[in-house]
Amino acid sequence: MSPNPATGPLIAMHGVDKWYGDFHALKGVTLEVRRGEKIVLCGPSGSGKSTLIRCINHLETIQKGRIVVDGIALDDSARAVDAVRREVGMVFQSFNLFPHMTVLENCTLAPMRVRGTKKAEAEAIARRYLERVRIGEQAGKYPAQLSGGQQQRVAIARALCMEPKVMLFDEPTSALDPEMVKEVLDTMIGLARDGMTMVCVTHEMGFARQVADRVIFMADGAILEEAAPEAFFRSPQHPRARTFLGEILAHH
Amino acid sequence: MNYTLDFGPVVTGLPDLLKGCAGTLVLAVSGMVIALVIGVVGVVLRESPLRPLRWAVIAFVELIRNTPFLVQIYFVFFALPLIGIRLAPTPTAIIALGLNGGAYAIEIIRGGVQSIHKGQVEAGFALGLHKRDVFRFIVLRPALRAVYPSLTGQFVMLTLTTSIASAIAAYELTSVAKLIENESFRSFEVYGTITVLYFLMSWLMMRAFGLVSRRYFSYPVK
Numbered sequence: 300m301s302p303n304p305a306t307g308p309l310i311a312m313h314g315v316d317k318w319y320g321d322f323h324a325l326k327g328v329t330l331e332v333r334r335g336e337k338i339v340l341c342g343p344s345g346s347g348k349s350t351l352i353r354c355i356n357h358l359e360t361i362q363k364g365r366i367v368v369d370g371i372a373l374d375d376s377a378r379a380v381d382a383v384r385r386e387v388g389m390v391f392q393s394f395n396l397f398p399h400m401t402v403l404e405n406c407t408l409a410p411m412r413v414r415g416t417k418k419a420e421a422e423a424i425a426r427r428y429l430e431r432v433r434i435g436e437q438a439g440k441y442p443a444q445l446s447g448g449q450q451q452r453v454a455i456a457r458a459l460c461m462e463p464k465v466m467l468f469d470e471p472t473s474a475l476d477p478e479m480v481k482e483v484l485d486t487m488i489g490l491a492r493d494g495m496t497m498v499c500v501t502h503e504m505g506f507a508r509q510v511a512d513r514v515i516f517m518a519d520g521a522i523l524e525e526a527a528p529e530a531f532f533r534s535p536q537h538p539r540a541r542t543f544l545g546e547i548l549a550h551h
Numbered sequence: 552m553n554y555t556l557d558f559g560p561v562v563t564g565l566p567d568l569l570k571g572c573a574g575t576l577v578l579a580v581s582g583m584v585i586a587l588v589i590g591v592v593g594v595v596l597r598e599s600p601l602r603p604l605r606w607a608v609i610a611f612v613e614l615i616r617n618t619p620f621l622v623q624i625y626f627v628f629f630a631l632p633l634i635g636i637r638l639a640p641t642p643t644a645i646i647a648l649g650l651n652g653g654a655y656a657i658e659i660i661r662g663g664v665q666s667i668h669k670g671q672v673e674a675g676f677a678l679g680l681h682k683r684d685v686f687r688f689i690v691l692r693p694a695l696r697a698v699y700p701s702l703t704g705q706f707v708m709l710t711l712t713t714s715i716a717s718a719i720a721a722y723e724l725t726s727v728a729k730l731i732e733n734e735s736f737r738s739f740e741v742y743g744t745i746t747v748l749y750f751l752m753s754w755l756m757m758r759a760f761g762l763v764s765r766r767y768f769s770y771p772v773k
Protein backbone atom coordinates (compact mmCIF):
# COMPACT_ATOMS: atom_id res chain seq x y z
CA MET A 300 0.00 0.00 0.00
CA SER A 301 1.35 3.40 -0.85
CA PRO A 302 2.48 5.09 2.37
CA ASN A 303 1.56 8.59 1.29
CA PRO A 304 -1.46 8.85 -0.98
CA ALA A 305 -0.65 12.42 -1.94
CA THR A 306 2.72 11.59 -3.44
CA GLY A 307 2.44 7.88 -4.32
CA PRO A 308 1.12 6.75 -7.68
CA LEU A 309 -2.54 7.54 -8.33
CA ILE A 310 -3.16 4.05 -9.64
CA ALA A 311 -1.09 1.03 -8.68
CA MET A 312 -1.89 -2.41 -10.05
CA HIS A 313 0.32 -5.24 -8.88
CA GLY A 314 0.28 -8.78 -10.24
CA VAL A 315 -3.35 -8.56 -11.28
CA ASP A 316 -4.98 -11.70 -12.65
CA LYS A 317 -8.49 -11.81 -13.98
CA TRP A 318 -10.47 -14.77 -15.25
CA TYR A 319 -13.81 -14.86 -17.02
CA GLY A 320 -14.74 -18.40 -16.04
CA ASP A 321 -11.90 -20.46 -17.49
CA PHE A 322 -10.65 -17.67 -19.69
CA HIS A 323 -7.53 -15.94 -18.38
CA ALA A 324 -8.18 -12.32 -19.38
CA LEU A 325 -5.44 -10.51 -17.43
CA LYS A 326 -2.16 -12.20 -16.68
CA GLY A 327 -0.04 -10.73 -13.93
CA VAL A 328 -0.62 -7.11 -14.91
CA THR A 329 1.51 -4.58 -13.06
CA LEU A 330 1.04 -0.93 -13.83
CA GLU A 331 1.55 2.31 -11.99
CA VAL A 332 0.08 5.62 -13.07
CA ARG A 333 1.54 8.78 -11.56
CA ARG A 334 -0.50 11.84 -10.78
CA GLY A 335 -0.98 13.90 -13.91
CA GLU A 336 0.34 11.14 -16.13
CA LYS A 337 -1.34 10.30 -19.44
CA ILE A 338 -1.27 6.69 -20.52
CA VAL A 339 -2.36 5.30 -23.86
CA LEU A 340 -3.21 1.63 -23.83
CA CYS A 341 -3.28 -0.21 -27.13
CA GLY A 342 -3.22 -3.71 -28.49
CA PRO A 343 -5.17 -6.09 -30.67
CA SER A 344 -8.84 -6.83 -30.15
CA GLY A 345 -9.43 -9.16 -27.22
CA SER A 346 -6.09 -8.38 -25.61
CA GLY A 347 -7.72 -7.22 -22.37
CA LYS A 348 -7.51 -3.43 -22.64
CA SER A 349 -11.12 -2.83 -21.63
CA THR A 350 -10.88 -5.46 -18.93
CA LEU A 351 -7.82 -3.75 -17.48
CA ILE A 352 -9.34 -0.30 -17.17
CA ARG A 353 -12.68 -1.69 -15.98
CA CYS A 354 -10.84 -3.32 -13.08
CA ILE A 355 -9.62 0.10 -11.94
CA ASN A 356 -13.15 1.24 -11.05
CA HIS A 357 -14.32 -2.24 -10.10
CA LEU A 358 -16.68 -2.75 -13.01
CA GLU A 359 -14.83 -6.06 -13.11
CA THR A 360 -13.57 -7.99 -10.11
CA ILE A 361 -10.09 -9.46 -10.05
CA GLN A 362 -9.08 -12.85 -8.69
CA LYS A 363 -5.44 -12.19 -7.86
CA GLY A 364 -3.21 -9.22 -7.22
CA ARG A 365 -3.78 -5.79 -5.79
CA ILE A 366 -5.18 -2.49 -7.03
CA VAL A 367 -4.69 0.72 -5.09
CA VAL A 368 -6.31 3.93 -6.30
CA ASP A 369 -5.39 7.21 -4.61
CA GLY A 370 -4.25 5.30 -1.56
CA ILE A 371 -7.45 3.25 -1.35
CA ALA A 372 -6.91 -0.50 -1.54
CA LEU A 373 -9.61 -1.74 -3.87
CA ASP A 374 -10.91 -4.85 -2.17
CA ASP A 375 -14.44 -6.01 -2.88
CA SER A 376 -15.90 -4.07 0.05
CA ALA A 377 -18.65 -1.60 -0.78
CA ARG A 378 -16.76 1.12 1.08
CA ALA A 379 -13.61 0.78 -1.00
CA VAL A 380 -15.58 0.50 -4.24
CA ASP A 381 -17.58 3.64 -3.42
CA ALA A 382 -14.48 5.58 -2.44
CA VAL A 383 -12.61 4.60 -5.59
CA ARG A 384 -15.51 5.33 -7.92
CA ARG A 385 -15.75 8.85 -6.53
CA GLU A 386 -12.22 9.51 -7.74
CA VAL A 387 -12.40 7.75 -11.08
CA GLY A 388 -14.37 8.98 -14.07
CA MET A 389 -15.05 6.79 -17.08
CA VAL A 390 -15.99 7.42 -20.69
CA PHE A 391 -17.29 4.54 -22.77
CA GLN A 392 -17.13 3.75 -26.46
CA SER A 393 -20.93 3.84 -26.70
CA PHE A 394 -21.37 7.09 -24.67
CA ASN A 395 -24.01 5.51 -22.40
CA LEU A 396 -25.84 8.75 -21.80
CA PHE A 397 -29.19 8.30 -20.07
CA PRO A 398 -31.78 8.76 -22.85
CA HIS A 399 -34.64 9.90 -20.61
CA MET A 400 -32.67 12.76 -19.06
CA THR A 401 -31.64 16.03 -20.59
CA VAL A 402 -27.96 16.77 -21.01
CA LEU A 403 -28.08 18.84 -17.82
CA GLU A 404 -29.86 16.10 -15.87
CA ASN A 405 -27.33 13.56 -17.09
CA CYS A 406 -24.64 15.76 -15.57
CA THR A 407 -26.33 16.53 -12.25
CA LEU A 408 -27.62 13.06 -11.28
CA ALA A 409 -24.41 11.70 -9.79
CA PRO A 410 -23.26 14.86 -7.99
CA MET A 411 -26.70 15.11 -6.36
CA ARG A 412 -27.13 11.43 -5.49
CA VAL A 413 -23.53 10.53 -4.71
CA ARG A 414 -22.05 13.72 -3.32
CA GLY A 415 -25.28 15.18 -2.00
CA THR A 416 -24.73 18.40 -3.91
CA LYS A 417 -27.73 20.73 -3.95
CA LYS A 418 -29.54 21.01 -7.28
CA ALA A 419 -28.62 24.63 -7.99
CA GLU A 420 -24.97 24.01 -7.28
CA ALA A 421 -24.94 20.76 -9.28
CA GLU A 422 -26.42 22.64 -12.23
CA ALA A 423 -23.84 25.40 -11.94
CA ILE A 424 -21.05 22.82 -11.95
CA ALA A 425 -22.66 20.99 -14.87
CA ARG A 426 -22.95 24.16 -16.93
CA ARG A 427 -19.32 24.96 -16.25
CA TYR A 428 -18.14 21.59 -17.56
CA LEU A 429 -20.57 21.65 -20.47
CA GLU A 430 -19.05 25.01 -21.44
CA ARG A 431 -15.65 23.49 -21.10
CA VAL A 432 -16.47 20.74 -23.60
CA ARG A 433 -18.07 23.51 -25.69
CA ILE A 434 -21.60 22.20 -25.57
CA GLY A 435 -23.18 24.56 -23.05
CA GLU A 436 -25.97 25.63 -25.39
CA GLN A 437 -27.28 22.04 -25.65
CA ALA A 438 -27.97 21.63 -21.92
CA GLY A 439 -31.74 21.32 -22.35
CA LYS A 440 -31.63 18.75 -25.15
CA TYR A 441 -31.98 14.99 -24.90
CA PRO A 442 -29.09 12.74 -25.92
CA ALA A 443 -30.91 11.44 -28.99
CA GLN A 444 -31.07 15.00 -30.32
CA LEU A 445 -27.28 15.29 -30.41
CA SER A 446 -24.66 14.01 -32.82
CA GLY A 447 -22.31 11.25 -31.70
CA GLY A 448 -19.47 13.67 -31.14
CA GLN A 449 -21.67 15.94 -29.04
CA GLN A 450 -22.93 12.97 -27.03
CA GLN A 451 -19.41 11.85 -26.28
CA ARG A 452 -18.46 15.35 -25.15
CA VAL A 453 -21.48 15.36 -22.85
CA ALA A 454 -20.34 12.00 -21.49
CA ILE A 455 -16.95 13.54 -20.75
CA ALA A 456 -18.58 16.52 -19.03
CA ARG A 457 -20.82 14.18 -17.04
CA ALA A 458 -17.80 12.32 -15.71
CA LEU A 459 -15.98 15.59 -14.97
CA CYS A 460 -18.91 16.84 -12.88
CA MET A 461 -17.87 14.34 -10.22
CA GLU A 462 -14.48 16.08 -10.22
CA PRO A 463 -12.53 12.84 -10.50
CA LYS A 464 -8.78 12.58 -10.03
CA VAL A 465 -8.37 10.27 -13.00
CA MET A 466 -10.31 9.72 -16.19
CA LEU A 467 -10.53 6.36 -17.94
CA PHE A 468 -11.40 6.32 -21.63
CA ASP A 469 -12.37 3.10 -23.40
CA GLU A 470 -12.08 3.72 -27.14
CA PRO A 471 -13.99 7.00 -26.89
CA THR A 472 -13.82 7.72 -30.62
CA SER A 473 -14.31 4.26 -32.17
CA ALA A 474 -18.08 4.55 -32.40
CA LEU A 475 -17.92 7.97 -34.05
CA ASP A 476 -18.20 8.99 -37.66
CA PRO A 477 -14.75 10.12 -38.85
CA GLU A 478 -15.70 13.80 -39.01
CA MET A 479 -16.57 13.81 -35.30
CA VAL A 480 -13.43 12.13 -34.02
CA LYS A 481 -11.46 15.36 -33.93
CA GLU A 482 -13.87 17.30 -31.69
CA VAL A 483 -13.71 14.55 -29.08
CA LEU A 484 -9.94 14.19 -29.31
CA ASP A 485 -9.56 17.96 -29.00
CA THR A 486 -11.64 17.86 -25.83
CA MET A 487 -9.41 15.12 -24.45
CA ILE A 488 -6.29 17.03 -25.39
CA GLY A 489 -7.65 20.07 -23.54
CA LEU A 490 -8.27 17.91 -20.52
CA ALA A 491 -4.73 16.57 -20.69
CA ARG A 492 -3.30 20.11 -20.92
CA ASP A 493 -5.20 21.02 -17.76
CA GLY A 494 -3.32 18.31 -15.94
CA MET A 495 -5.88 15.52 -15.68
CA THR A 496 -4.52 12.04 -15.07
CA MET A 497 -5.74 9.90 -17.95
CA VAL A 498 -5.73 6.27 -19.01
CA CYS A 499 -6.96 6.01 -22.57
CA VAL A 500 -7.60 2.90 -24.59
CA THR A 501 -7.35 4.20 -28.12
CA HIS A 502 -5.82 3.48 -31.48
CA GLU A 503 -5.60 7.16 -32.34
CA MET A 504 -1.86 7.32 -32.80
CA GLY A 505 -1.83 11.07 -33.41
CA PHE A 506 -3.46 11.57 -30.04
CA ALA A 507 -0.98 9.21 -28.40
CA ARG A 508 1.96 11.10 -29.91
CA GLN A 509 0.61 14.44 -28.81
CA VAL A 510 -0.60 13.61 -25.32
CA ALA A 511 0.74 10.36 -23.93
CA ASP A 512 3.60 10.19 -21.47
CA ARG A 513 3.71 6.44 -21.99
CA VAL A 514 2.22 4.02 -24.47
CA ILE A 515 1.45 0.58 -23.13
CA PHE A 516 1.03 -2.33 -25.48
CA MET A 517 -1.00 -5.36 -24.46
CA ALA A 518 -1.62 -8.70 -26.06
CA ASP A 519 -3.28 -11.85 -24.72
CA GLY A 520 -3.98 -10.31 -21.33
CA ALA A 521 -0.42 -9.21 -20.60
CA ILE A 522 1.52 -5.97 -20.90
CA LEU A 523 4.25 -6.66 -23.46
CA GLU A 524 5.79 -3.25 -23.91
CA GLU A 525 5.84 0.20 -22.37
CA ALA A 526 7.59 3.15 -23.92
CA ALA A 527 7.41 6.84 -24.63
CA PRO A 528 5.20 7.33 -27.70
CA GLU A 529 8.00 8.40 -30.07
CA ALA A 530 10.13 5.40 -29.16
CA PHE A 531 7.17 3.04 -29.34
CA PHE A 532 6.07 4.18 -32.79
CA ARG A 533 9.57 4.48 -34.19
CA SER A 534 11.02 1.24 -32.94
CA PRO A 535 8.64 -1.13 -31.21
CA GLN A 536 10.63 -3.87 -29.50
CA HIS A 537 8.20 -6.74 -29.21
CA PRO A 538 7.35 -8.61 -32.42
CA ARG A 539 3.62 -8.53 -31.53
CA ALA A 540 3.82 -4.76 -31.19
CA ARG A 541 5.52 -4.49 -34.59
CA THR A 542 2.80 -6.59 -36.24
CA PHE A 543 0.12 -4.58 -34.46
CA LEU A 544 1.54 -1.22 -35.53
CA GLY A 545 1.88 -2.48 -39.08
CA GLU A 546 -1.81 -3.33 -39.13
CA ILE A 547 -2.84 -0.02 -37.60
CA LEU A 548 -0.80 1.96 -40.12
CA ALA A 549 -2.24 -0.06 -42.99
CA HIS A 550 -5.70 1.03 -41.86
CA HIS A 551 -4.98 4.73 -41.47
CA MET B 552 -88.20 -15.36 -32.37
CA ASN B 553 -90.62 -12.85 -31.11
CA TYR B 554 -88.59 -10.85 -28.64
CA THR B 555 -89.52 -7.23 -28.15
CA LEU B 556 -86.77 -5.05 -26.84
CA ASP B 557 -87.59 -3.09 -23.72
CA PHE B 558 -84.91 -0.74 -22.47
CA GLY B 559 -87.23 0.70 -19.80
CA PRO B 560 -85.52 -1.05 -16.88
CA VAL B 561 -82.10 -0.07 -18.24
CA VAL B 562 -83.13 3.55 -18.52
CA THR B 563 -84.57 3.54 -15.00
CA GLY B 564 -81.45 1.81 -13.75
CA LEU B 565 -79.04 4.09 -15.63
CA PRO B 566 -77.97 6.12 -12.58
CA ASP B 567 -77.15 2.84 -10.83
CA LEU B 568 -75.31 1.54 -13.87
CA LEU B 569 -73.22 4.70 -14.01
CA LYS B 570 -72.42 4.34 -10.32
CA GLY B 571 -71.47 0.77 -11.16
CA CYS B 572 -69.08 2.14 -13.78
CA ALA B 573 -67.53 4.35 -11.14
CA GLY B 574 -67.20 1.29 -8.90
CA THR B 575 -65.51 -0.60 -11.71
CA LEU B 576 -63.07 2.26 -12.30
CA VAL B 577 -62.27 2.40 -8.57
CA LEU B 578 -61.49 -1.33 -8.57
CA ALA B 579 -59.50 -1.04 -11.78
CA VAL B 580 -57.40 1.98 -10.85
CA SER B 581 -56.70 0.78 -7.29
CA GLY B 582 -55.85 -2.67 -8.64
CA MET B 583 -53.47 -1.13 -11.19
CA VAL B 584 -51.66 0.96 -8.60
CA ILE B 585 -51.14 -2.11 -6.42
CA ALA B 586 -50.16 -4.17 -9.47
CA LEU B 587 -47.62 -1.57 -10.54
CA VAL B 588 -46.07 -1.46 -7.08
CA ILE B 589 -45.97 -5.26 -6.88
CA GLY B 590 -44.56 -5.33 -10.40
CA VAL B 591 -41.67 -2.97 -9.65
CA VAL B 592 -40.89 -4.36 -6.19
CA GLY B 593 -41.26 -7.90 -7.54
CA VAL B 594 -38.73 -7.26 -10.29
CA VAL B 595 -36.24 -5.96 -7.73
CA LEU B 596 -36.77 -8.98 -5.45
CA ARG B 597 -36.65 -11.30 -8.47
CA GLU B 598 -33.06 -10.14 -9.05
CA SER B 599 -32.16 -10.19 -5.37
CA PRO B 600 -28.96 -11.96 -4.34
CA LEU B 601 -31.02 -13.83 -1.74
CA ARG B 602 -32.22 -17.06 -3.27
CA PRO B 603 -35.33 -17.52 -1.06
CA LEU B 604 -36.59 -14.09 -2.16
CA ARG B 605 -36.10 -14.92 -5.81
CA TRP B 606 -37.88 -18.22 -5.35
CA ALA B 607 -40.77 -16.58 -3.50
CA VAL B 608 -41.29 -14.19 -6.40
CA ILE B 609 -41.11 -16.98 -8.99
CA ALA B 610 -43.55 -19.10 -6.97
CA PHE B 611 -45.96 -16.18 -6.62
CA VAL B 612 -45.88 -15.42 -10.34
CA GLU B 613 -46.35 -19.05 -11.33
CA LEU B 614 -49.15 -19.56 -8.85
CA ILE B 615 -51.10 -16.56 -10.09
CA ARG B 616 -50.52 -17.18 -13.75
CA ASN B 617 -51.61 -20.80 -13.58
CA THR B 618 -54.84 -20.47 -11.64
CA PRO B 619 -58.14 -18.83 -12.61
CA PHE B 620 -58.85 -15.37 -11.27
CA LEU B 621 -62.27 -16.46 -10.00
CA VAL B 622 -60.57 -19.02 -7.77
CA GLN B 623 -58.00 -16.44 -6.64
CA ILE B 624 -60.66 -13.96 -5.63
CA TYR B 625 -62.58 -16.62 -3.69
CA PHE B 626 -59.33 -17.65 -2.07
CA VAL B 627 -58.57 -14.13 -0.88
CA PHE B 628 -62.19 -13.69 0.21
CA PHE B 629 -62.21 -16.83 2.34
CA ALA B 630 -58.54 -17.01 3.33
CA LEU B 631 -58.11 -13.53 4.78
CA PRO B 632 -60.70 -14.06 7.56
CA LEU B 633 -58.79 -17.19 8.59
CA ILE B 634 -55.80 -15.03 9.47
CA GLY B 635 -58.05 -12.56 11.23
CA ILE B 636 -58.45 -9.97 8.47
CA ARG B 637 -62.06 -9.17 7.70
CA LEU B 638 -62.57 -7.03 4.68
CA ALA B 639 -65.65 -6.00 2.75
CA PRO B 640 -66.02 -7.45 -0.77
CA THR B 641 -64.75 -4.34 -2.55
CA PRO B 642 -61.38 -4.08 -0.74
CA THR B 643 -61.05 -7.83 -1.10
CA ALA B 644 -61.56 -7.51 -4.83
CA ILE B 645 -58.98 -4.71 -5.02
CA ILE B 646 -56.41 -6.89 -3.25
CA ALA B 647 -57.12 -9.84 -5.52
CA LEU B 648 -56.93 -7.66 -8.63
CA GLY B 649 -53.70 -6.09 -7.42
CA LEU B 650 -52.10 -9.47 -6.73
CA ASN B 651 -53.24 -10.87 -10.05
CA GLY B 652 -52.19 -7.83 -12.06
CA GLY B 653 -48.95 -7.65 -10.06
CA ALA B 654 -47.88 -11.14 -11.11
CA TYR B 655 -48.31 -10.28 -14.77
CA ALA B 656 -46.70 -6.88 -14.25
CA ILE B 657 -43.60 -8.55 -12.75
CA GLU B 658 -43.09 -10.61 -15.87
CA ILE B 659 -43.73 -7.69 -18.21
CA ILE B 660 -41.54 -5.17 -16.36
CA ARG B 661 -38.79 -7.75 -16.00
CA GLY B 662 -38.70 -7.99 -19.76
CA GLY B 663 -38.33 -4.21 -19.90
CA VAL B 664 -35.49 -4.20 -17.40
CA GLN B 665 -33.69 -6.92 -19.34
CA SER B 666 -34.00 -4.87 -22.51
CA ILE B 667 -31.93 -2.05 -21.01
CA HIS B 668 -28.38 -2.01 -22.36
CA LYS B 669 -25.90 -3.00 -19.67
CA GLY B 670 -23.81 0.04 -20.55
CA GLN B 671 -26.50 2.16 -18.89
CA VAL B 672 -26.04 0.33 -15.62
CA GLU B 673 -22.26 0.45 -15.90
CA ALA B 674 -22.33 4.18 -16.57
CA GLY B 675 -24.33 4.57 -13.36
CA PHE B 676 -21.90 2.47 -11.37
CA ALA B 677 -18.91 4.27 -12.87
CA LEU B 678 -20.43 7.55 -11.67
CA GLY B 679 -20.53 6.10 -8.16
CA LEU B 680 -24.27 5.48 -7.93
CA HIS B 681 -25.48 2.61 -5.83
CA LYS B 682 -27.50 -0.26 -7.24
CA ARG B 683 -30.75 1.10 -5.87
CA ASP B 684 -30.24 4.52 -7.46
CA VAL B 685 -29.16 2.96 -10.73
CA PHE B 686 -32.44 1.04 -10.83
CA ARG B 687 -34.57 3.93 -9.70
CA PHE B 688 -33.09 6.74 -11.77
CA ILE B 689 -31.50 5.05 -14.75
CA VAL B 690 -33.20 1.75 -15.50
CA LEU B 691 -36.81 2.08 -14.42
CA ARG B 692 -38.17 4.74 -16.73
CA PRO B 693 -36.68 3.42 -19.98
CA ALA B 694 -37.70 -0.10 -18.90
CA LEU B 695 -41.31 0.96 -18.37
CA ARG B 696 -41.26 2.81 -21.65
CA ALA B 697 -40.02 -0.30 -23.45
CA VAL B 698 -42.92 -2.41 -22.21
CA TYR B 699 -45.55 0.30 -22.00
CA PRO B 700 -47.86 -1.22 -24.67
CA SER B 701 -47.86 -4.68 -23.02
CA LEU B 702 -48.20 -3.22 -19.56
CA THR B 703 -51.14 -1.00 -20.44
CA GLY B 704 -52.72 -3.84 -22.42
CA GLN B 705 -52.50 -5.91 -19.27
CA PHE B 706 -54.08 -3.09 -17.30
CA VAL B 707 -57.00 -2.90 -19.73
CA MET B 708 -57.41 -6.64 -19.16
CA LEU B 709 -57.43 -5.92 -15.45
CA THR B 710 -60.17 -3.36 -15.97
CA LEU B 711 -62.32 -5.97 -17.70
CA THR B 712 -61.44 -8.63 -15.14
CA THR B 713 -63.07 -6.49 -12.45
CA SER B 714 -66.39 -7.96 -13.61
CA ILE B 715 -65.41 -11.24 -11.96
CA ALA B 716 -65.50 -9.41 -8.64
CA SER B 717 -69.30 -9.63 -8.98
CA ALA B 718 -68.87 -13.22 -7.76
CA ILE B 719 -68.23 -11.87 -4.26
CA ALA B 720 -70.67 -8.99 -4.78
CA ALA B 721 -68.04 -6.25 -4.85
CA TYR B 722 -69.46 -2.95 -5.94
CA GLU B 723 -68.93 -2.69 -9.67
CA LEU B 724 -70.81 -2.63 -12.95
CA THR B 725 -71.55 -6.33 -13.44
CA SER B 726 -72.96 -6.66 -9.89
CA VAL B 727 -75.25 -3.71 -10.54
CA ALA B 728 -76.30 -5.23 -13.87
CA LYS B 729 -77.11 -8.55 -12.22
CA LEU B 730 -79.41 -6.81 -9.75
CA ILE B 731 -81.28 -4.99 -12.51
CA GLU B 732 -81.51 -8.19 -14.51
CA ASN B 733 -82.85 -10.15 -11.54
CA GLU B 734 -85.64 -7.66 -11.09
CA SER B 735 -86.51 -7.08 -14.73
CA PHE B 736 -85.47 -10.27 -16.56
CA ARG B 737 -84.26 -8.00 -19.37
CA SER B 738 -80.99 -9.91 -19.74
CA PHE B 739 -80.22 -8.96 -23.32
CA GLU B 740 -80.85 -5.26 -22.81
CA VAL B 741 -78.92 -5.12 -19.55
CA TYR B 742 -75.87 -7.06 -20.73
CA GLY B 743 -75.97 -5.34 -24.11
CA THR B 744 -75.80 -2.01 -22.33
CA ILE B 745 -72.94 -2.92 -20.02
CA THR B 746 -71.04 -4.37 -22.98
CA VAL B 747 -71.09 -0.88 -24.45
CA LEU B 748 -70.16 0.63 -21.09
CA TYR B 749 -67.19 -1.72 -20.65
CA PHE B 750 -66.07 -0.91 -24.15
CA LEU B 751 -66.22 2.80 -23.40
CA MET B 752 -64.28 2.35 -20.18
CA SER B 753 -61.54 0.41 -21.98
CA TRP B 754 -61.36 3.15 -24.54
CA LEU B 755 -61.16 5.78 -21.83
CA MET B 756 -58.38 3.81 -20.17
CA MET B 757 -56.38 3.66 -23.39
CA ARG B 758 -56.76 7.41 -23.81
CA ALA B 759 -55.58 7.99 -20.26
CA PHE B 760 -52.58 5.71 -20.84
CA GLY B 761 -51.81 7.71 -23.95
CA LEU B 762 -51.74 10.92 -21.93
CA VAL B 763 -49.50 9.39 -19.27
CA SER B 764 -47.17 8.18 -22.00
CA ARG B 765 -46.97 11.62 -23.55
CA ARG B 766 -46.12 13.08 -20.16
CA TYR B 767 -43.53 10.55 -18.96
CA PHE B 768 -42.26 8.57 -21.91
CA SER B 769 -42.08 11.05 -24.73
CA TYR B 770 -38.35 11.74 -24.59
CA PRO B 771 -36.77 11.25 -28.00
CA VAL B 772 -34.86 8.09 -28.84
CA LYS B 773 -32.99 7.31 -32.01
Ligand SMILES: Nc1ncnc2c1ncn2[C@@H]1O[C@H](COP(=O)(O)OP(=O)(O)OP(=O)(O)O)[C@@H](O)[C@H]1O
Pocket residue numbers: 319322324342343344345346347348349350351
Ligand atom coordinates in the same frame (compact mmCIF):
# COMPACT_ATOMS: atom_id res chain seq x y z
N1 LIG C 1 -17.92 -10.66 -19.64
C1 LIG C 1 -17.06 -11.48 -20.28
N2 LIG C 1 -17.20 -12.82 -20.20
C2 LIG C 1 -16.34 -13.64 -20.82
N3 LIG C 1 -15.29 -13.23 -21.55
C3 LIG C 1 -15.08 -11.92 -21.65
C4 LIG C 1 -15.96 -10.97 -21.03
N4 LIG C 1 -15.53 -9.73 -21.32
C5 LIG C 1 -14.42 -9.90 -22.08
N5 LIG C 1 -14.15 -11.20 -22.28
C6 LIG C 1 -13.03 -11.75 -23.03
O1 LIG C 1 -11.85 -11.25 -22.47
C7 LIG C 1 -10.93 -10.91 -23.49
C8 LIG C 1 -10.48 -9.48 -23.32
O2 LIG C 1 -11.60 -8.64 -23.58
P1 LIG C 1 -11.49 -7.07 -23.60
O3 LIG C 1 -12.84 -6.57 -23.89
O4 LIG C 1 -10.82 -6.61 -22.38
O5 LIG C 1 -10.54 -6.87 -24.84
P2 LIG C 1 -10.12 -5.51 -25.55
O6 LIG C 1 -8.65 -5.50 -25.58
O7 LIG C 1 -10.79 -4.37 -24.91
O8 LIG C 1 -10.66 -5.74 -27.03
P3 LIG C 1 -11.35 -4.72 -28.04
O9 LIG C 1 -10.25 -3.98 -28.73
O10 LIG C 1 -12.08 -5.62 -28.98
O11 LIG C 1 -12.27 -3.84 -27.25
C9 LIG C 1 -11.62 -11.19 -24.81
O12 LIG C 1 -11.17 -12.41 -25.30
C10 LIG C 1 -13.06 -11.27 -24.46
O13 LIG C 1 -13.71 -12.20 -25.29
Ligand SMILES: [Mg+2]
Pocket residue numbers: 348349350469470
Ligand atom coordinates in the same frame (compact mmCIF):
# COMPACT_ATOMS: atom_id res chain seq x y z
MG1 LIG D 1 -12.33 -3.05 -25.50
